[in-house]
Amino acid sequence: MSSTSVTMGAADTTAVPKVKSRNPALDRARTFLTLVVLLHHAVIPYTYYGHTDPKEFFGFDMIVLATDSFFMAMFFFLSGLFVWPGIARKGQLNYLSDRLLRLGLPFVICAFALIPLAYYAISLRQHPEIGFSEFWWTTITKGTWPSGPIWFLWVLFAFDLIACMLYWLSPNMLDPINRLSLHGRRRPAVFFAVMLAVTAAFYIPGRIHFGAGSWFEFGPFSVQHGRVLLYASYFFFGAGIGVAQLDRGLLSADGRMSKVSWDWMLLTIVPYYLMWVLISIKRENLGNPEDLPDWYEATYAVCFTVFSVAILFLILAYFLRFAGSGKSILDAMQPDAFGIFLVHYPIALWLQYWLFDFNVPATVKAPIVFVLTVAFSWALTRALRRIPGAKRVL
DSSP: OOOEEEEOOTTOTTSOOEEEEEOHHHHHHHHHHHHHHHHHHHHGGGSSTTOOSSOOOHHHHHHHHHHHTTHHHHHHHHHHTTHHHHHHHHOHHHHHHHHIIIIIHHHHHIIIIIHHHHHHHHHHHHOTTOOHHHHHHHHHHTSOOOOGGGHHHHHHHHHHHHHHHHHHHOTTTTHHHHHHHHHHTTOHHHHHHHHHHHHHHHHHHHHHHHOSSOEEEETTEEEEGGGHHHHHHHHHHHHHHTTSOGGGSTTOTTSSGGGOHHHHHHHHHHHHHHHHHHHHHHHHTSOOOSSOOHHHHHHHHHHHHHHHHHHHHHHHHHHHHTTTSSOOHHHHHGGGHHHHHHHHHHHHHHHHHHHTTOOOOHHHHHHHHHHHHHHHHHHHHHHHTTSTTGGGTO
16 A cells, blocks of 8 residues: 555556656555544443443543444545556556565454464453363354454455556546546536545445445455445545546645534534434433344434545645644654554553553543554564565565
């Protein structure tokens, strides 16, 4: 998921792109999202939804609702930005080979080692007598084999594979999105409206049919049924923006989007508030049922979609506006962001296991977990990247 800015000739979008310097706004946005992932996993045990610790705090529910409603979709969007020029530069087979190394190898290592180690911390609370080797063998041969956050890797590779097939059919297939992006430099609201309409069309029917909690699971391969098409739409909108003239379209540093951040903030706050209204109705008026009526799922899906696209624009607008504002801690963390994402989960869960019996408020436990997860994950990634050849993956 590199973030090189790409320029291609306007007359021929099939030309091999010329690689320019890194785009600091997109680099910082991706690194910021990595920290959001760590924050999300740090606070979940102290919420109504993931209440696996005796302490909880409603403010963390607010964080989890917000993060869960956008951050993985935005990861797919940022990953898609560099797919089309990558395929044009390397060819489909070489591109997929590189992605298999970058995504497939970490997925296998995490699925067989890091993820079982992470969930062993949860299992020990229920079965303190079980050893890790027994837990590991049961996980991969008999029991549920959860993937944790690494489901993102195999789904992203699947989207990369689809992108290569589409590129083979026609390198110009995503040109309409690219033209919309170029138009969005001056009128980002038009791009917003189109993206909102398309993502809603892909997400709302799936949400109504599958609900919020239905997952496809096959061994360590998992993904939410109702969201997979949403993620695909974000990925290919990103890919369309990246087809040509990335630095002159919607995400240009001097474009209109970065100058209207208050509009995106309003569009973010209103649907977020409405989602809480709907959650309150579900719990207090509907009796918090497992199966919700279609009208509820559809209304919630509309609010979810508006919030998700609006906060994507808000975050991008912020980082575009301040891209040239000097140094940032995110710049120092950027080379290690992918590694931090890969290794953080067992660290977070074992810190939560260690803090479980401490009689301190959730507002103390969660910050400790977050800060130490960031520190340990970053230090471990730095150490791993010193291994010869590791930087090709991490």
